[in-house]
Amino acid sequence: MDITKLEKILENKPKYRLKQANEAVFKNFISDWNEATFFTKDLRDKLNKECPLDIKADILVAKDKNSIKAKIKLFDGLEIESVLMRHADGRNTVCVSSQVGCPMNCAFCATGKMGFVRNLTASEILEQVIFFDRYIKNLKFKIKNYVTNVTFMGMGEPFLNYDNVMQSIKILNNKDFFNIGARSISVSTCGIVEGIKKFSEEGLQLNLAISLHAPSDKLRTELMPVNKTYSLKNILKSVDEYIKKTKRKVMFEYVLIKNVNDSDECAVQLAKLMRKKLYFVNLILYNKTGSFEPSETKRVGAFKKLLEKENINFVQRYRFGDDIKAACGQFATESKKA
Numbered sequence: 001m002d003i004t005k006l007e008k009i010l011e012n013k014p015k016y017r018l019k020q021a022n023e024a025v026f027k028n029f030i031s032d033w034n035e036a037t038f039f040t041k042d043l044r045d046k047l048n049k050e051c052p053l054d055i056k057a058d059i060l061v062a063k064d065k066n067s068i069k070a071k072i073k074l075f076d077g078l079e080i081e082s083v084l085m086r087h088a089d090g091r092n093t094v095c096v097s098s099q100v101g102c103p104m105n106c107a108f109c110a111t112g113k114m115g116f117v118r119n120l121t122a123s124e125i126l127e128q129v130i131f132f133d134r135y136i137k138n139l140k141f142k143i144k145n146y147v148t149n150v151t152f153m154g155m156g157e158p159f160l161n162y163d164n165v166m167q168s169i170k171i172l173n174n175k176d177f178f179n180i181g182a183r184s185i186s187v188s189t190c191g192i193v194e195g196i197k198k199f200s201e202e203g204l205q206l207n208l209a210i211s212l213h214a215p216s217d218k219l220r221t222e223l224m225p226v227n228k229t230y231s232l233k234n235i236l237k238s239v240d241e242y243i244k245k246t247k248r249k250v251m252f253e254y255v256l257i258k259n260v261n262d263s264d265e266c267a268v269q270l271a272k273l274m275r276k277k278l279y280f281v282n283l284i285l286y287n288k289t290g291s292f293e294p295s296e297t298k299r300v301g302a303f304k305k306l307l308e309k310e311n312i313n314f315v316q317r318y319r320f321g322d323d324i325k326a327a328c329g330q331f332a333t334e335s336k337k338a
């Protein structure tokens with residue numbers, strides 16, 4: 001599916017035709033132009049030929065049915081993964097990928113092991129959200145909302161595909177398309193400082209998250225090689241500039257890995273870094289990937305107690321999709337370079 005072709009195909013038609021087509025794709029989530037009966041048969045055939053709407057994907061549904069993972073096949077045969085998380089309060093969040101693979105090679109991350117294959121186009125990013133909107137539309141039991149939130153926390157480093165990510169965000173946010181509020185869209189970076197600066201200049205109320213995962217340069221460099229280029233000091237400086245400009249809170253993600261970053265000493269170091277008012281920590285329970293293990297429940301409790309004692313703002317993310325490998329650091333496919 002390449003929705004950017006739509007404008008070109010309909011350029012000689014009256015303007016309202018493009019509006020109708022966009023509504024059909026982005027609000028009514030049709031998956032075949034033959035459903036757009038307001039168009040002539042000839043035009044529907046042309047659209048089906050030149051801008052087909054089908055999305056090829058395999059899905060895996062978690063036992064609790066609250067997380068659904070899609071392995072989406074792209075036009076060139078490569079695959080990406082995205083996850084729909086259904087929250088108890090009615091929100092439906094889609095975690096999208098921004099690249100096929102990832103060049104950042106974080107030690108605990110399955111995507112990093114794939115290496116970098118290519119950037120996704122804006123259309124390929126949006127396709128992931130459309131896929132889940134259609135999935136919700138076709139559920140036998142009706143649920144209240146379509147996709148309400150989008151997070152860029154799937155495969156890839158979004159700020160290394162900045163322009164396509166921003167183009168997709170503007171369409172997600174546009175009321176004539178998905179109409180998803182800026183405050184419901186989050187971008188997570190491993191700390192690309194130039195990207196944080198550009199993001200602060202967008203003038204949108206988007207959410208920024210930093211994948212931190214270690215409280216010292218030494219440990220962070222072991223886990224995330226990107227830390228050699230962007231040290232903690234540089235990242236936090238750019239986050240502070242971002243906060244000054246946007247007045248937005250910034251989330252720091254910290255995935256708890258057994259005997260790696262979950263000691264008392266790590267908690268104390270983390271607390272020292274996170275004392276600022278508009279910082280908050282998102283503690284993530286790691287799902288086993290490769291040689292790393294999740295922290296034990298008792299250890300997680302002790303870690304949290306230390307953060308509490310230091311008055312650090314933190315939340316602990318509910319563990320989604322353990323049984324379908326849908327959690328942070330578990331996105332990977334068998335895709336190979338085409």
Ligand code: SF4
Pocket residue numbers: 102103104105106109110111112113154155156157190211329
């Ligand atoms: S954690 Fe994020 S930045 Fe690191 S390798 Fe995985 S996808 Fe890339």
